[in-house]
Amino acid sequence: MTRLRSYGQYCGVAHALELVGERWALLIVRDLILGPKRFTDLRLGLPRIPTNVLTTRLKELEESGVVRRRALPRPAASVVYELTDYGSQLENIVLQLGAWGAQSMGEPKPEDILTADGAVLALRTAVHPERLNATERIGYQLRIGEVQVYAVLSEAALHADAGTLPDPDLVITMADFGTFKPLLTRQLDPAEAVVSGTVQLTGDFALLPRFIDIFCLTDPRPAPV
């Protein structure tokens, strides 16, 4: 049933692509990086995926040892999919691939969506950990189109997730999520964006440059671990 199409090469890259190179597979891994998810959650994050393809991919990834299927204990009569240890080793590769792809990403097409997971991933990709300092404690709330995500910098670490923060130091709002990437790549000047109303701020305005500094996709980046 699960026929793995071989590339006919004894090569790590070829074998890796046999495991996670099928269409949709790496996007499933991407969504699972942020934590275990149910079938339906994955569907929502991958709006165009046919359910049969999702089923097939999950089976293949499970068989490959990348994903584990786990039944939740009572009372949640449900099932979650999560990355195995082996699958988790893809995390940095997927993030780097995202950073590479983001460079050549233009305006969003009309049918494109931005998920909260996508925004969180973008923050985790873009962050420059070496620029954080231990004494600093900042809470950013982002509203990007419909999605709400937050980023907390404390103890030289980033905590980013979907949802809202109780007392953010700065709320950054943009109606169009097409604004987000130019901001992170410095194609869009923050000050200008605020003046033109493309980006709206609530809170300590002075924390915006710091945000751009910490989350910049184009600055040279020390190698991730």
Next chain:
Amino acid sequence: MTRLRSYGQYCGVAHALELVGERWALLIVRDLILGPKRFTDLRLGLPRIPTNVLTTRLKELEESGVVRRRALPRPAASVVYELTDYGSQLENIVLQLGAWGAQSMGEPKPEDILTADGAVLALRTAVHPERLNATERIGYQLRIGEVQVYAVLSEAALHADAGTLPDPDLVITMADFGTFKPLLTRQLDPAEAVVSGTVQLTGDFALLPRFIDIFCLTDPRPAPV
């Protein structure tokens, strides 16, 4: 003609996969990492690829700005494909993907081949640059099945390529290329392999442990640049 199937997400990973996520695409990039290649060279390195698919992929990769098609000057009435600067940024990602895939790679199947490029890539992936030292100068010649590749360590850098070396310090020969990966992952004990005849040596035997030490896929690795 070139219809790019969209994933419908405004996300760096999704966009990256639209550029290089099609079947065979990353293997083409992989082969081009080692330098410009002609159409026929690519065919030889990708033994199972249909020529029309290779043509299509090259066009798509060119359109995506990953690959550049360049006509060679006279007298070589020919064409080569090479990575653009943007495409070259995939190098580390592809190597890391190869290291990830190699971990779960079993015995080669009967139809699998090993190309010289594959072996060179494996060496460049497996090398621990931080273990090289500036004073050391070693030339290894490897014969893995039919392929011949060499690795020269000098001035704390690795030079690996297909072909032969004039005066190697150690020649490492293995008839079956299935032996190569277990050696690099320390699943196969070098001393045992030599005693059993799976691996044959000519030259300074004492340089074999050093080889395994420098090229070890499983040891924790400082982040690549």
Next chain:
DNA sequence: CTGGATCCCTCACGATACTG
């Protein structure tokens, strides 16, 4: 409501043959 299974259609892939 979650977690799929089934059906049908289309197009990308794969194999082979052929050409400038």
Next chain:
DNA sequence: CAGTATCGTGAGGGATCCAG
């Protein structure tokens, strides 16, 4: 050498249906 042409197959896309 560097591709095009042709054609069959099967994986992906999309809608619908079903069991717990």
